[in-house]
Amino acid sequence: MKFKVLGINFLGHDTSASLMVDGIPIACCEEERYNGEKHTRKFPINAINDCLKKSNLTLKDLDEVVFTDDPNIFKLKSKDDFRTRQLNVEDDYKKVLKNELNYSGSIKFLSHHMCHNASVYYPSGFKDALLMSNDGVGEIHSSSLAIGINGEIKIIHEGNKWPHSLGLLYSAITYYLGWRPHYDEGIIMGLASFGNDNQLVPNSNKTYKEIFKEIVYETGDFDIEINTNWVAFHRVRDEWVSDSFRKLFGPKRKWEDEITSVHKNIACALQKRLEEIVLNQLKRAKDMTGMTKLCISGGVGLNCSLNGKIEKSGMFDEIFVQPASGDAGTSLGACYMTTMLKLGELKPKKWHNFYLGSEFSYDEIEMVLRQSNLQYSRLNEDYTEVANFLKNRNIIAWFQGSSEFGPRALGNRSILAAPFPILMKDYINARVKFREEFRPFAPAILSKYVNEYFDISQESPHMLIACKIKEGKRDLIPAVIHVDDSARVQTVSSNNNFRFNKLLKFFYNLTDCPVLLNTSFNVKGQPIVNTPEQAIECFLLTKIDFLVMGDFLVEK
Numbered sequence: 057m058k059f060k061v062l063g064i065n066f067l068g069h070d071t072s073a074s075l076m077v078d079g080i081p082i083a084c085c086e087e088e089r090y091n092g093e094k095h096t097r098k099f100p101i102n103a104i105n106d107c108l109k110k111s112n113l114t115l116k117d118l119d120e121v122v123f124t125d126d127p128n129i130f131k132l133k134s135k136d137d138f139r140t141r142q143l144n145v146e147d148d149y150k151k152v153l154k155n156e157l158n159y160s161g162s163i164k165f166l167s168h169h170m171c172h173n174a175s176v177y178y179p180s181g182f183k184d185a186l187l188m189s190n191d192g193v194g195e196i197h198s199s200s201l202a203i204g205i206n207g208e209i210k211i212i213h214e215g216n217k218w219p220h221s222l223g224l225l226y227s228a229i230t231y232y233l234g235w236r237p238h239y240d241e242g243i244i245m246g247l248a249s250f251g252n253d254n255q256l257v258p259n260s261n262k263t264y265k266e267i268f269k270e271i272v273y274e275t276g277d278f279d280i281e282i283n284t285n286w287v288a289f290h291r292v293r294d295e296w297v298s299d300s301f302r303k304l305f306g307p308k309r310k311w312e313d314e315i316t317s318v319h320k321n322i323a324c325a326l327q328k329r330l331e332e333i334v335l336n337q338l339k340r341a342k343d344m345t346g347m348t349k350l351c352i353s354g355g356v357g358l359n360c361s362l363n364g365k366i367e368k369s370g371m372f373d374e375i376f377v378q379p380a381s382g383d384a385g386t387s388l389g390a391c392y393m394t395t396m397l398k399l400g401e402l403k404p405k406k407w408h409n410f411y412l413g414s415e416f417s418y419d420e421i422e423m424v425l426r427q428s429n430l431q432y433s434r435l436n437e438d439y440t441e442v443a444n445f446l447k448n449r450n451i452i453a454w455f456q457g458s459s460e461f462g463p464r465a466l467g468n469r470s471i472l473a474a475p476f477p478i479l480m481k482d483y484i485n486a487r488v489k490f491r492e493e494f495r496p497f498a499p500a501i502l503s504k505y506v507n508e509y510f511d512i513s514q515e516s517p518h519m520l521i522a523c524k525i526k527e528g529k530r531d532l533i534p535a536v537i538h539v540d541d542s543a544r545v546q547t548v549s550s551n552n553n554f555r556f557n558k559l560l561k562f563f564y565n566l567t568d569c570p571v572l573l574n575t576s577f578n579v580k581g582q583p584i585v586n587t588p589e590q591a592i593e594c595f596l597l598t599k600i601d602f603l604v605m606g607d608f609l610v611e612k
Contacts, residue, residue, distance in 0.1 A: 059398050060113060061120045063171075063390030064100060065383050066152070068194075069238050071100040072384040074412075075107040076391035079402055081179070083110035084412035084461035086384050089586035095239050100387075101156050106414055110458075115159050122394045123149055124386035126167040129195035166390050168194025168383075169215060169354070174396070175389030176353040176378035177204040181406025186347040186372075188338065189215075190356035191383070192223035192238065199354070201278055201337070203345055207396070207403045212345070213278040219290035220282050222330055223356050225272055228287050229326045231296040233319050234309035244323045245361050246495050247315070249540040251324025257304060258318065264325035267304070272329060277340045280333060315494075330356070331365050342371050350375040353389075357381030357520070358463065360544045364522030367512065379410040379518040380462035388461070408517055408552060411468055413459030414586050421606040424588040432610045442604055443562035446474050446572065450601040451488060453577055455591045456555050459584065464519040465576035466546060467500060467556030469584045471600065473573040474563075475499055475533035480573060487599040491580040496544070499536035500574040502560050503549040509533070509571065510545050519546040519574075533571045546574060 063074040074084040083106065088094050090102030108114060127146040146165065153159045172189040187202040187209065198221030201213035218224075227237035230244050253265040260267075271286045288295040302308065309319055338350070350372040352363060358381045367375055378385050396402035425432050435442070446452060454470045465471075471488060473480050485493050498519050501509060506516075509532075512523040522542045530537050537543050550557045564570045577585045579598060585591045588605060595603040596612065603610035 059395060060111075060118050061122060061391050061394045061398075062104065062107065062118050063122050063124065063387035063394070064104065065124045065387040065390075066099055066149070067123075067125045068383055069095045069097050070382050070384040071096055071098060071103070072380075072387045073100045073103040073107045074387040074391050075111050075113070076388075076395060077111065079178075079392070079395045079399070079405070081388060081391070081407060081412055083107040084380065084388050084410070085414065086380075086461070086583075088583040089413065089459065092583060094581065094583050099152055099156055104157065110415065115157060115161070118161065120162050120164055120394055120398070121153065121159065122164045122166060122390040124166060124168055124171040124383075124390045125195055126165050129167060164394060166393050168386060169197055169200035170209070170393060171386035171389035172353040172378075173200060173202050173204075173209055173351075173389065174393040175380070175385045176351040176376060177209060178392040178396075178402060178404050179407035180349070180351050180376040181404055182349040182351065182374075182376065183404060184347060185349040185351045186338075186341055186345055187351045187353070188334075188341070189352075189354035190222050190334070191354035192227060193218045193221055194383075198223060201341060203347060204351065204404065207401055212341070216280055219284065219287070220280055222272070222280065222333065223354070224289055225282055225287065226326065226330065226356070228289055228296040229322060232301070232305075232308050233323060234311045234313060237296065241355075242358065243492065243495065245327060245359055246538070247320060248323040248327035248361070249538055249542070250494065251317070251320035251322070253321060253325035253328055255317070255321050260304065264321045265328065268325040268329040272333065274333060274336065277344075278337050327361060330359070331362050334362060335365060335369060338366065338371060348373045351378075352376070353378040353381050353385060355382040360520050360522040361542070363520055364542065367514065367521050367523070374514050375521070377518065377520040378462075379460070379464060379466075379520065381520075382463070384462065410461045410518065411458040411466070411553070412461045415458040416588055416606070418606045418608075421588050421608060424592070425605070425608060425610065428592050430592065430610050430612070432608045435604070435607050435609055437558075437607060439559045439562045441609065442559060442602070443566050445602055446472065446563055447566050449474060449480070451484065451599065453591060453595050453600045453603040454556070454559075455577065455585070455588070455603065455605040459586055462518070463576075463584075464546075465574065465584055466517070466519060467548060467553045467574065469577040469586075470556075471575050471577050472559075473535070474567070475536045475569065475571045475573045478534035480535040483599075484573070484575065489575065489580055494539075496538040497536050497573045497575045498544040498546055499533060499571045500546040500548050500556070500560065502557065502564060502570040503547040505570040506545065506547050510543065512545060515547045516545050517547050517549075517552045519544050521545065532569065536571065536573050
């Protein structure tokens with residue numbers, strides 16, 4: 057009898073569902089892709105239904121439904137914590153399942169950070185590894201440090217308690233700088249490269265670096281504290297930073313306001329302080345445990361600049377970052393942990409195929425194309441014409457197979473272009489993505505050529521490790537290199553994405569360049585497209601030149 061488990065992330069943002077059978081991930085789906093609300097908090101009814109559809113199961117076939125938060129930990133919250141829910145979390149979840157799914161079977165609850173840890177350890181393939189999770193907050197903790205040894209996870213530091221959170225501090229600064237917390241933190245990471253934290257803060261005798269050392273500081277090997285004189289998220293909703301912070305740095309920036317050197321320097325100081333603290337903690341943990349492999353999860357794990365600093369440090373032989381490091385990934389971790397508890401043991405097994413979302417057959421795609429009245433042709437798996445379009449500076453929307461789990465488009469829901477000339481970046485930001493001009497794009501590169509172009513000592517199939525471009529290569533692919541000579545590289549092989557690898561080879565044969573610019577198939581503020589209908593809508597409303605959907609080439 058096979059063990060079938062459904063994991064659900066619901067309490068916070070990025071709600072999701074994952075379904076696993078005997079330790080093998082079958083489907084991982086994010087609700088935002090279905091309801092169109094980025095980072096949604098809605099119950100993942102559509103994600104659950106798609107998981108069941110992909111696995112050919114019904115609710116009655118499931119052995120267990122598991123949520124990614126532990127009600128018993130919530131009960132430990134302080135009475136004056138404004139976030140404390142006035143209901144019984146466990147009963148509330150049961151009511152939701154009954155109302156939304158008419159399900160009244162077995163329900164289990166696991167701790168948030170244990171789900172993060174499990175989500176990255178078991179698919180890493182590392183027998184023994186250090187596990188680090190950092191996010192905003194899960195239940196009452198904002199972090200976790202653990203070790204995985206031969207399939208067993210053991211906590212070595214339970215984590216910092218709310219409000220002492222690196223993730224929430226990052227969100228607070230995101231808010232102050234004019235973007236949306238829990239939403240646009242990646243923008244701040246990109247902006248940081250333009251700043252200098254050694255500059256003096258105006259009307260102060262301290263540098264930005266010195267101020268941020270006062271805002272967040274280490275109090276032990278793995279403990280940090282946020283100086284609450286500088287922040288407000290611990291006492292009032294939607295305020296984030298304190299009067300003291302605004303008095304020093306000026307009023308909160310509005311999104312439409314100019315981005316000044318002050319804003320850039322704040323972003324820089326925040327990013328560097330984050331890197332400094334995390335690297336310090338990892339060095340101590342490495343010395344304590346002797347682990348040579350590292351697994352990273354939690355929302356802070358999406359900070360590819362930080363991950364790049366960890367990889368470059370050489371502390372670990374290899375790192376693995378959960379592609380859905382944010383809260384969406386906890387639904388998969390719940391499946392892994394429940395399977396481990398049910399079966400008595402579960403060994404880590406390399407599973408780096410995170411194309412586990414919605415999928416449409418060629419027949420389904422063609423039916424939608426017929427209804428659209430768009431002109432299209434069949435490629436017959438020959439990408440010569442598509443590669444020529446890319447060579448000639450056309451922009452291609454690329455919709456293939458199952459959608460990716462996590463926020464990075466990895467070649468199944470992507471917008472692609474040549475990585476040259478440098479103006480290609482500006483054009484796509486302005487005319488296709490409708491987003492800030494300074495934001496960089498990622499290079500997708502054939503794996504065999506990665507060491508010719510980039511300073512990185514391992515593969516990076518999930519676009520979550522930033523590294524430096526090698527000398528003499530920047531001018532060859534200028535549209536995918538950031539101002540600090542870094543790039544969020546994606547290594548592509550036939551093993552991790554057969555069709556995308558094939559397209560890259562066609563492009564390489566035409567141009568002698570093994571790199572394509574890869575960005576997510578969406579516009580600013582919207583989730584990555586999920587269906588053929590959404591793909592066509594985005595294609596028609598932007599300056600994308602051609603759409604390749606399944607085996608069909610679509611023209612405007």
